Amino acid sequence: MEPAHTPIGLLLARAAKTASRAFDDALAAEGGSIPVWLVLLALMRGGHRMQSELADEVGIQGPTLTHHLNGMENAGLLLRQRAPDNRRIHRIELTDTGRAMFHRLRGVAMAYDARLRSGFTEAELDMLRNLLERLAAKQAS
Amino acid sequence: MEPAHTPIGLLLARAAKTASRAFDDALAAEGGSIPVWLVLLALMRGGHRMQSELADEVGIQGPTLTHHLNGMENAGLLLRQRAPDNRRIHRIELTDTGRAMFHRLRGVAMAYDARLRSGFTEAELDMLRNLLERLAAKQAS
DNA sequence: TCATATTCCTTTGACATCGAATGATTAGAT
DNA sequence: ATCTAATCATTCGATGTCAAAGGAATATGA
DSSP: OOOOOOOHHHHHHHHHHHHHHHHHHHHHTTTOOHHHHHHHHHHHHOOOSSHHHHHHHHTOOHHHHHHHHHHHHHTTSEEEEEOSSOTTSEEEEEOHHHHHHHHHHHHHHHHHHHHHHTTSOHHHHHHHHHHHHHHHHHHTO | OOOOOOOHHHHHHHHHHHHHHHHHHHHHTTTOOHHHHHHHHHHHHOOOSSHHHHHHHHTOOHHHHHHHHHHHHHTTSEEEEEOSSOTTSEEEEEOHHHHHHHHHHHHHHHHHHHHHHTTSOHHHHHHHHHHHHHHHHHHTO
16 A cells, blocks of 8 residues: 655645745735745846846746836836847836835845744755755756 | 845745646646646545535635636536535536546656656655645644 | 525636747848 | 848737626525
8 A cells, every 4th residue: 555645746836825825915915926026136136137037037937027027117116228239128227116115025025934934943944945946956857 | 144045935936836837738738737637636536515625625716616617618528517405516527538638637647746756765755745734834824 | 484694606807927929129141 | 231030028819816796596583
Protein backbone atom coordinates (compact mmCIF):
# COMPACT_ATOMS: atom_id res chain seq x y z
CA MET A 1 0.00 0.00 0.00
CA GLU A 2 1.51 3.28 -1.04
CA PRO A 3 1.29 6.47 0.94
CA ALA A 4 -0.41 8.27 -1.98
CA HIS A 5 0.81 11.64 -0.85
CA THR A 6 -0.88 14.75 -2.12
CA PRO A 7 1.15 15.76 -5.17
CA ILE A 8 3.80 18.30 -4.33
CA GLY A 9 2.60 20.62 -7.08
CA LEU A 10 -0.86 20.79 -5.58
CA LEU A 11 0.50 21.66 -2.14
CA LEU A 12 2.70 24.27 -3.73
CA ALA A 13 -0.19 25.84 -5.61
CA ARG A 14 -2.44 25.87 -2.55
CA ALA A 15 0.14 27.44 -0.28
CA ALA A 16 0.98 30.06 -2.88
CA LYS A 17 -2.66 30.87 -3.54
CA THR A 18 -3.60 31.39 0.08
CA ALA A 19 -0.45 33.38 0.76
CA SER A 20 -0.86 35.59 -2.32
CA ARG A 21 -4.44 36.22 -1.45
CA ALA A 22 -3.61 37.38 2.06
CA PHE A 23 -0.77 39.56 0.83
CA ASP A 24 -2.88 41.13 -1.89
CA ASP A 25 -5.64 41.91 0.63
CA ALA A 26 -3.11 43.60 2.90
CA LEU A 27 -1.76 45.66 0.00
CA ALA A 28 -5.26 46.57 -1.12
CA ALA A 29 -5.90 48.17 2.26
CA GLU A 30 -3.21 50.70 1.28
CA GLY A 31 -4.49 51.10 -2.26
CA GLY A 32 -1.98 48.72 -3.80
CA SER A 33 -1.79 45.21 -5.24
CA ILE A 34 0.86 42.58 -5.76
CA PRO A 35 1.79 43.60 -9.31
CA VAL A 36 1.85 47.28 -8.40
CA TRP A 37 4.10 46.52 -5.45
CA LEU A 38 6.47 44.42 -7.57
CA VAL A 39 6.66 47.10 -10.25
CA LEU A 40 7.39 49.79 -7.68
CA LEU A 41 10.03 47.61 -6.05
CA ALA A 42 11.75 46.92 -9.35
CA LEU A 43 11.66 50.57 -10.34
CA MET A 44 13.12 51.72 -7.02
CA ARG A 45 15.93 49.22 -7.44
CA GLY A 46 16.56 50.90 -10.78
CA GLY A 47 18.84 49.82 -13.61
CA HIS A 48 16.19 49.17 -16.24
CA ARG A 49 16.66 50.17 -19.78
CA MET A 50 13.62 48.50 -21.27
CA GLN A 51 10.14 47.54 -20.17
CA SER A 52 10.84 43.98 -21.17
CA GLU A 53 13.56 43.82 -18.50
CA LEU A 54 11.11 45.20 -16.01
CA ALA A 55 8.52 42.62 -16.97
CA ASP A 56 11.08 39.86 -16.52
CA GLU A 57 12.00 41.11 -13.08
CA VAL A 58 8.37 41.32 -12.03
CA GLY A 59 7.65 37.91 -13.53
CA ILE A 60 4.95 38.93 -16.00
CA GLN A 61 4.71 39.28 -19.77
CA GLY A 62 5.01 42.50 -21.70
CA PRO A 63 1.30 43.08 -22.32
CA THR A 64 0.54 42.56 -18.64
CA LEU A 65 3.17 45.09 -17.68
CA THR A 66 1.73 47.61 -20.15
CA HIS A 67 -1.65 47.08 -18.52
CA HIS A 68 -0.31 47.87 -15.04
CA LEU A 69 1.80 50.78 -16.19
CA ASN A 70 -1.32 52.31 -17.72
CA GLY A 71 -3.11 52.03 -14.41
CA MET A 72 -0.17 53.32 -12.43
CA GLU A 73 0.31 56.22 -14.81
CA ASN A 74 -3.37 57.11 -14.51
CA ALA A 75 -3.03 56.93 -10.74
CA GLY A 76 -0.15 59.39 -10.93
CA LEU A 77 2.46 56.95 -9.66
CA LEU A 78 4.77 57.24 -12.65
CA LEU A 79 5.47 58.92 -15.97
CA ARG A 80 6.35 57.31 -19.27
CA GLN A 81 8.26 59.08 -22.01
CA ARG A 82 10.17 57.85 -24.97
CA ALA A 83 13.93 57.84 -24.64
CA PRO A 84 15.43 60.55 -26.90
CA ASP A 85 18.32 58.38 -28.05
CA ASN A 86 16.15 55.40 -28.94
CA ARG A 87 12.53 56.27 -29.38
CA ARG A 88 11.42 52.65 -29.30
CA ILE A 89 12.16 52.57 -25.57
CA HIS A 90 9.88 54.06 -22.96
CA ARG A 91 11.62 55.60 -19.97
CA ILE A 92 9.68 55.20 -16.74
CA GLU A 93 10.05 57.63 -13.89
CA LEU A 94 8.38 57.41 -10.51
CA THR A 95 6.61 60.51 -9.28
CA ASP A 96 6.64 61.65 -5.67
CA THR A 97 3.25 60.00 -5.33
CA GLY A 98 4.78 56.80 -6.65
CA ARG A 99 7.64 56.92 -4.18
CA ALA A 100 5.22 57.59 -1.33
CA MET A 101 3.18 54.57 -2.38
CA PHE A 102 6.35 52.49 -2.48
CA HIS A 103 7.15 53.36 1.12
CA ARG A 104 3.64 52.59 2.30
CA LEU A 105 3.56 49.26 0.51
CA ARG A 106 7.02 48.41 1.76
CA GLY A 107 5.66 48.65 5.26
CA VAL A 108 2.89 46.22 4.37
CA ALA A 109 5.33 43.86 2.68
CA MET A 110 7.73 43.82 5.61
CA ALA A 111 4.95 43.15 8.06
CA TYR A 112 3.60 40.41 5.85
CA ASP A 113 7.01 38.78 5.47
CA ALA A 114 7.46 38.80 9.24
CA ARG A 115 4.05 37.22 9.65
CA LEU A 116 4.83 34.56 7.09
CA ARG A 117 8.11 33.68 8.75
CA SER A 118 6.73 33.46 12.25
CA GLY A 119 6.47 29.92 13.50
CA PHE A 120 9.46 28.77 11.47
CA THR A 121 13.04 28.51 12.61
CA GLU A 122 15.80 30.12 10.57
CA ALA A 123 17.02 26.67 9.61
CA GLU A 124 13.56 25.78 8.33
CA LEU A 125 13.33 28.98 6.34
CA ASP A 126 16.74 28.34 4.79
CA MET A 127 15.64 24.85 3.89
CA LEU A 128 12.38 26.13 2.40
CA ARG A 129 14.21 28.75 0.37
CA ASN A 130 16.58 26.16 -0.96
CA LEU A 131 13.81 23.74 -1.90
CA LEU A 132 11.70 26.42 -3.58
CA GLU A 133 14.63 27.74 -5.57
CA ARG A 134 15.47 24.27 -6.78
CA LEU A 135 11.85 23.66 -7.74
CA ALA A 136 11.67 26.88 -9.71
CA ALA A 137 15.02 26.24 -11.38
CA LYS A 138 13.86 22.81 -12.52
CA GLN A 139 11.04 24.24 -14.60
CA ALA A 140 13.42 26.37 -16.61
CA SER A 141 14.73 23.29 -18.40
CA MET B 1 24.82 43.93 7.56
CA GLU B 2 21.73 41.78 7.19
CA PRO B 3 21.39 38.92 4.77
CA ALA B 4 18.39 40.56 3.07
CA HIS B 5 17.05 37.29 1.78
CA THR B 6 14.47 37.27 -0.94
CA PRO B 7 11.15 37.23 0.89
CA ILE B 8 9.79 33.74 1.31
CA GLY B 9 6.47 34.74 -0.19
CA LEU B 10 8.12 35.87 -3.38
CA LEU B 11 10.03 32.61 -3.74
CA LEU B 12 6.83 30.71 -3.08
CA ALA B 13 4.91 32.67 -5.70
CA ARG B 14 7.64 32.25 -8.31
CA ALA B 15 8.02 28.54 -7.79
CA ALA B 16 4.26 28.04 -7.92
CA LYS B 17 3.87 30.16 -11.02
CA THR B 18 6.53 28.40 -13.04
CA ALA B 19 5.31 25.00 -11.91
CA SER B 20 1.65 25.74 -12.65
CA ARG B 21 2.57 27.08 -16.01
CA ALA B 22 4.48 23.98 -16.98
CA PHE B 23 1.72 21.71 -15.71
CA ASP B 24 -0.98 23.65 -17.51
CA ASP B 25 0.97 23.49 -20.76
CA ALA B 26 1.31 19.74 -20.38
CA LEU B 27 -2.42 19.38 -19.74
CA ALA B 28 -3.25 21.64 -22.68
CA ALA B 29 -1.46 19.23 -25.00
CA GLU B 30 -4.20 16.71 -24.10
CA GLY B 31 -6.99 19.24 -24.37
CA GLY B 32 -7.20 19.93 -20.64
CA SER B 33 -6.26 22.57 -18.11
CA ILE B 34 -5.54 22.73 -14.40
CA PRO B 35 -9.09 23.58 -13.30
CA VAL B 36 -10.60 20.96 -15.62
CA TRP B 37 -8.20 18.38 -14.23
CA LEU B 38 -8.99 19.30 -10.62
CA VAL B 39 -12.73 19.16 -11.27
CA LEU B 40 -12.44 15.76 -12.95
CA LEU B 41 -10.28 14.48 -10.10
CA ALA B 42 -12.75 15.66 -7.49
CA LEU B 43 -15.71 14.19 -9.37
CA MET B 44 -14.01 10.82 -9.80
CA ARG B 45 -13.31 10.73 -6.08
CA GLY B 46 -17.04 11.21 -5.63
CA GLY B 47 -19.00 12.02 -2.52
CA HIS B 48 -20.25 15.45 -3.46
CA ARG B 49 -23.71 16.55 -2.66
CA MET B 50 -23.39 20.18 -3.67
CA GLN B 51 -21.39 22.24 -6.10
CA SER B 52 -20.16 24.42 -3.28
CA GLU B 53 -18.41 21.38 -1.81
CA LEU B 54 -16.87 20.70 -5.17
CA ALA B 55 -15.66 24.29 -5.44
CA ASP B 56 -14.07 24.05 -2.00
CA GLU B 57 -12.27 20.85 -2.93
CA VAL B 58 -10.96 22.37 -6.15
CA GLY B 59 -9.98 25.56 -4.37
CA ILE B 60 -12.09 28.02 -6.38
CA GLN B 61 -15.20 30.07 -5.74
CA GLY B 62 -18.70 29.14 -6.83
CA PRO B 63 -18.94 31.39 -9.89
CA THR B 64 -15.60 30.10 -11.16
CA LEU B 65 -16.79 26.54 -10.82
CA THR B 66 -20.00 27.38 -12.69
CA HIS B 67 -17.86 28.81 -15.45
CA HIS B 68 -15.82 25.62 -15.81
CA LEU B 69 -18.81 23.34 -15.51
CA ASN B 70 -20.42 25.25 -18.38
CA GLY B 71 -17.35 24.66 -20.50
CA MET B 72 -17.05 21.03 -19.52
CA GLU B 73 -20.73 20.41 -20.15
CA ASN B 74 -20.42 22.02 -23.59
CA ALA B 75 -17.40 19.82 -24.25
CA GLY B 76 -19.48 16.77 -23.38
CA LEU B 77 -17.45 15.84 -20.31
CA LEU B 78 -20.37 15.91 -17.88
CA LEU B 79 -24.10 16.38 -17.42
CA ARG B 80 -25.89 18.57 -14.90
CA GLN B 81 -29.38 17.91 -13.69
CA ARG B 82 -31.32 19.06 -10.69
CA ALA B 83 -31.69 16.57 -7.86
CA PRO B 84 -35.32 15.38 -7.66
CA ASP B 85 -35.41 15.47 -3.88
CA ASN B 86 -33.99 18.98 -3.62
CA ARG B 87 -34.25 20.94 -6.79
CA ARG B 88 -31.84 23.62 -5.62
CA ILE B 89 -29.00 21.18 -5.99
CA HIS B 90 -27.46 20.27 -9.32
CA ARG B 91 -26.28 16.71 -9.66
CA ILE B 92 -23.19 16.32 -11.79
CA GLU B 93 -22.44 13.16 -13.70
CA LEU B 94 -19.38 12.44 -15.77
CA THR B 95 -19.96 11.10 -19.25
CA ASP B 96 -17.82 8.43 -20.89
CA THR B 97 -16.00 11.25 -22.64
CA GLY B 98 -15.37 12.85 -19.26
CA ARG B 99 -13.99 9.66 -17.80
CA ALA B 100 -11.76 9.18 -20.83
CA MET B 101 -10.44 12.70 -20.38
CA PHE B 102 -9.80 11.97 -16.73
CA HIS B 103 -7.63 8.99 -17.58
CA ARG B 104 -5.66 10.92 -20.16
CA LEU B 105 -5.06 13.83 -17.83
CA ARG B 106 -4.15 11.52 -15.01
CA GLY B 107 -1.30 10.23 -17.14
CA VAL B 108 -0.10 13.78 -17.66
CA ALA B 109 -0.42 14.56 -13.95
CA MET B 110 1.49 11.48 -12.87
CA ALA B 111 4.28 12.18 -15.32
CA TYR B 112 4.41 15.76 -14.17
CA ASP B 113 4.51 14.83 -10.51
CA ALA B 114 7.36 12.43 -11.17
CA ARG B 115 9.22 15.14 -13.03
CA LEU B 116 8.70 17.61 -10.20
CA ARG B 117 9.95 15.17 -7.59
CA SER B 118 13.05 14.16 -9.50
CA GLY B 119 16.19 15.57 -8.00
CA PHE B 120 14.81 15.55 -4.48
CA THR B 121 15.23 12.87 -1.86
CA GLU B 122 12.20 11.45 -0.09
CA ALA B 123 13.32 13.20 3.09
CA GLU B 124 13.45 16.51 1.25
CA LEU B 125 10.00 15.99 -0.22
CA ASP B 126 8.59 15.17 3.21
CA MET B 127 10.20 18.29 4.59
CA LEU B 128 8.82 20.38 1.73
CA ARG B 129 5.33 18.98 2.21
CA ASN B 130 5.46 19.74 5.89
CA LEU B 131 6.66 23.31 5.35
CA LEU B 132 4.09 24.04 2.64
CA GLU B 133 1.24 22.67 4.72
CA ARG B 134 2.27 24.79 7.67
CA LEU B 135 2.51 27.86 5.44
CA ALA B 136 -0.95 27.28 4.01
CA ALA B 137 -2.43 26.58 7.44
CA LYS B 138 -1.03 29.84 8.78
CA GLN B 139 -3.07 31.92 6.34
CA ALA B 140 -6.31 30.44 7.55
CA SER B 141 -6.03 32.41 10.79
C1' DT C 1 -51.17 29.62 4.96
C1' DC C 2 -48.26 32.63 3.63
C1' DA C 3 -44.62 35.94 4.31
C1' DT C 4 -39.88 35.92 5.27
C1' DA C 5 -35.40 33.91 5.60
C1' DT C 6 -32.13 30.69 4.01
C1' DT C 7 -29.84 27.78 0.71
C1' DC C 8 -27.85 26.75 -3.74
C1' DC C 9 -26.51 28.12 -8.06
C1' DT C 10 -26.00 31.38 -11.88
C1' DT C 11 -25.43 35.88 -14.02
C1' DT C 12 -23.14 40.14 -14.33
C1' DG C 13 -19.36 43.13 -14.22
C1' DA C 14 -14.65 43.76 -13.22
C1' DC C 15 -9.71 42.75 -13.37
C1' DA C 16 -5.18 39.95 -14.20
C1' DT C 17 -2.97 37.39 -17.39
C1' DC C 18 -1.32 35.65 -21.74
C1' DG C 19 -0.51 34.78 -27.02
C1' DA C 20 -0.88 36.74 -31.37
C1' DA C 21 -1.19 40.57 -34.18
C1' DT C 22 -0.08 45.46 -34.90
C1' DG C 23 2.60 49.96 -34.77
C1' DA C 24 6.50 52.50 -34.45
C1' DT C 25 11.39 52.90 -34.62
C1' DT C 26 15.99 51.51 -35.60
C1' DA C 27 19.60 48.45 -37.60
C1' DG C 28 21.49 45.99 -41.42
C1' DA C 29 22.30 44.59 -46.17
C1' DT C 30 23.05 45.39 -50.74
C1' DA D 1 19.65 55.18 -50.51
C1' DT D 2 16.38 52.20 -49.77
C1' DC D 3 14.45 47.90 -48.66
C1' DT D 4 14.19 44.36 -45.38
C1' DA D 5 15.16 42.56 -40.50
C1' DA D 6 14.94 43.09 -35.96
C1' DT D 7 13.49 45.45 -31.71
C1' DC D 8 10.36 47.53 -28.36
C1' DA D 9 5.94 48.47 -26.89
C1' DT D 10 0.93 48.35 -27.39
C1' DT D 11 -3.64 46.69 -28.77
C1' DC D 12 -6.81 42.93 -29.33
C1' DG D 13 -9.12 38.75 -28.17
C1' DA D 14 -9.53 34.95 -25.08
C1' DT D 15 -9.41 32.67 -20.53
C1' DG D 16 -9.45 32.34 -15.35
C1' DT D 17 -10.76 34.42 -11.31
C1' DC D 18 -13.62 36.83 -7.93
C1' DA D 19 -17.41 39.87 -5.46
C1' DA D 20 -21.90 41.35 -5.66
C1' DA D 21 -26.38 40.90 -7.31
C1' DG D 22 -30.07 38.00 -9.00
C1' DG D 23 -33.06 33.77 -9.50
C1' DA D 24 -35.12 29.53 -8.04
C1' DA D 25 -36.31 26.32 -4.53
C1' DT D 26 -36.95 25.09 0.22
C1' DA D 27 -37.36 25.88 5.25
C1' DT D 28 -39.26 28.47 9.08
C1' DG D 29 -42.33 30.92 12.02
C1' DA D 30 -46.24 33.25 13.20
